[in-house]
Amino acid sequence: MAGAVPAGPRLRADARRNSEQIRSAAIGAFQGQGLTVPLEEVAKAAGVSKATIFNRFGGRVGLIEAVIEEVVARELFALVDRTRTVDDAGERIAYYLTAIRDLQYRQPAFNDVLLQTYPHSGQLMEICRVGSVANEEFVEAARAGGALRPEFTAGDLHALVLDNALALKHGERPSREDYDRRTGYLLDGIRGRSSGAL
Template sequence: MSATGEATSPSRLRADARRNADQIRRAAIDAFQDNGLSVPLEEVAKAAGVSKATIFNRFGGRIGLIDAVIEEVVATELHPIIDRARAIDDVGERLVGYVSDIRDLQYRRSAFVDVMLQTYPDSPGLVELCRVGGDFNDELVAAARAAGVLREDFTASDLHALLRDNALSLKHGGRPSREDYDRRTVFTLEGIRA
C-alpha cells in the first residue's frame, strides 16, 4: 500500500527505484567532480532528493556509489588524456602534453586527486583507473628515456611520485591561483627534462 492507501504495483516500485538510482548517480557525479570522493553522502542524498539510507539500499554505500559513477567522474577525462598523448609522435611533446594535462585535471577535478591518492582502495573502479594511469606513466617514461628527453636519473617511480605529491599538495595544502599553478607546471617539466 502507498501512503495514500493505494496498492503499489511492482512495476511502479521498480520505476521509482530506477528514478532514485538515476537521481543519486547524477547528484554523486556533480558532488564528486567538484568536491572529491569524500563528500558527505548526506550532501549527495540531499541533492538527489532521497535519504542517505536510499543510497545504501541502491549502491551499498560509498564504495558502491563510487564504482557506479567513476567512469563519468574521472575516466571520461583520463582516457582521452592518455589517447591524446599516445597520438603525439614527438616523445618530448608527448611528455609535456601528458604531464600538463594530468596536472590540469588534478587542479580542476578534486575526484581525480582522490583517484591519484587511492583514497578508496576498496573501490575496484578507482584501483583500475590507477592501474591504467600507472601503466601509461611507465610506458611514457620508458619512451622518453629511450629518446633521451628525460634526465638520465629520472624514473617511472619519480613521475608517479611527482604526480602523487602534486595531488597531496592540492588535497591538503593551500590551493594556488591558476596562474601560479601553471607556472609551477613549467618548472616541474623543466626540472625533469634532459
C-alpha cells in the same frame, strides 16, 4: 484487497528515478569536491535519504563505482589515448604531464583516485593501474630519446603526481596562473640536458 492498485511497477519506477537522481547528484558532488564528500550532501542534492543511497548502491564505494567512469575514467583514458598520438617523445611527455596536472587541478576526484583513498574499489585500482602503465610508457620513451634526465624514472613521475594530489587535497589551493607556472618549472627541472624545451 478489492480496488487496490498494484504497487510493483510504481515502486520500480520510483526506484529507477531515485537511482538516477542519486547518480546525477553524486557526479556533481564528486567532480566538485572529491570522492570523500559527505553522503548527506549527495542525498540532499538528490532529494532522497542517506539510507536510500545505501539501499540502491550499498554505500559509498558502490556509489563511486556506479559513476566513476563519468567522473574520472573516461577523461583520463581519453587523455592517455591523445598522448599516444603525439609523435615526438619529448613533446609527448610534456603534453602528458601538463594534461595530468590540469586534470588534478580541475577534478578533485582524480586526486582521490591517485591517492587510492578507497583501495577496496576494484574500478579505482584499475584506473591507477592504467595510469601506472602510461607513466612507464611515456617516461621510458622520453628517456630513450634524451628528452628527460637519464636518472628520472616513472617512479619519480608517480611521486611528483602524488605530491601534487596531496597538496591540492590538503593544502591551500593556488591560483590557476601560479599553478601553471609551477608546471613549467617542473617540466624544466626534468628535461634532459641535450633536449630542447619540453
